[in-house]
Amino acid sequence: MKSITSPNEQSLSQRLIHKFHLSEQLNIIRAGVLGANDGIVSVAGIVLGVAGAQQSQAALFIAGISGMFAGALSMGGGEYISVSTQRDTQKTMAEFQKYHIQNDYDAERNDLTQHYINEGLTPSLASQVSDQLMENDPLNVTLKSKCNIELKHYFNPWHAAISSFCSFIMGSLLPLLSITFIPYPYKVPGTIGAVVLAMTFTGYASAVLGDSDRLKGILRNLLVGIGTMAVTYLIGGSLG
Template sequence: MTEKAAFADHVQRDEPHGASGTAQKLNWLRAGVLGANDGIVSVAAVVVGVAGATANLGAIATAGAAAVLGGAVSMALGEYVSVYTQKDAEHDMIAREKRELAEDPDGELEELTALYQERGLSRETAEAVAQELTAKDALRAHLTMELNLDEDDIVSPWHAAWASFFAFLVGAILPMLAILLPPPELRIGVTAVATLVALGLTGALGAKLGGGSPTKAAIRVVIGGALALLVTYLVGAFLGTSVGV
């Protein structure tokens, strides 16, 4: 196999399902971690706030259950709308590329050649690679090089919605157990400690998956979570005292 043919074969086989596929999986995993993070902090804030107002376990459990269900549904709907918008955009880009290939195949071939030249290939090699890939699958070749997009790998809004829903539920389990299981005098303390430890872990993991600093991310989310718990507790304690909740 010649160098040109080998390069063309490598591009055709590996690019759409290689680095981009791995990156997409990491993005989904990171989104799941962040969804769990949201479930932890939002539900913890609600139950700590209610516990600050009343020691009634039924009231705390009811508020917590409402926060869990409402938060999970909200996360799912938000993710569905966001990913559906992305899906529409990707379909629009594919349709536009198909139209351009039909209307100006020579111009599109020249464009593909130029893109390979920008990657460091000589004009002769770039032309040969572009011609070979165009002969095999012109649309796929252009989507890969121009848009880093695979026609067979379009995101699913339903998958994203369910993933967010369950990620939130998984995160929400911890503060619910932490507030409901201990004796009354330990509820708020146990929930606060469990929540901050979990936030530190999920924050660090999310940053690692995203290529950031785990330590800095953990510190940020722990500080943010601590502030959320403090504010909701103070509000709950104030309301419990002032209006006799």
């Protein structure tokens, strides 16, 4: 017989799944993967540029740690601003739709009926479905059909910002620790190798989340990462 798990016995992952709507979960994951990816590429580019300039171990570490926190704050702040704008737009669309329902109910009902006809229902069945749904919750159902917005499921900018900030820190630790602790003369090639492995993982994760071609996602990620490291290393070498 299947046992019933009490709320106190649920794991953290289970509680998070119940707390966040699917769209919110995907937005948090997207911000996390993007932050980790940027952390790897940005800090790898910085430390390899400094290494190319033949700077000291202390200079490498200071440049890396500065880039890590500057990038994390920039990513977190950017996500907060971006998602806040998206949230404000969702709320504005909800108010706009509420106004239209109050002032032109029949037109909204007809639009909903046409939506279900386009989805494949017969006109009579689409009309019945629209009547029933408009009776129960007209604002939510018309928002969902027109704008794919669900009431009370607006994106939270803090979730995306914190996810992006923390993942940027985690991603940037790899090139920072590699360039700091791998001894000469393996410092640069060792860091590049570590970054390539990390970029392979984040490229694969991005492709899985986007349900796209895995190999293409990995190759695209590696191209950006290797290109960034090559350019910054050459610039550092030419100026050092």
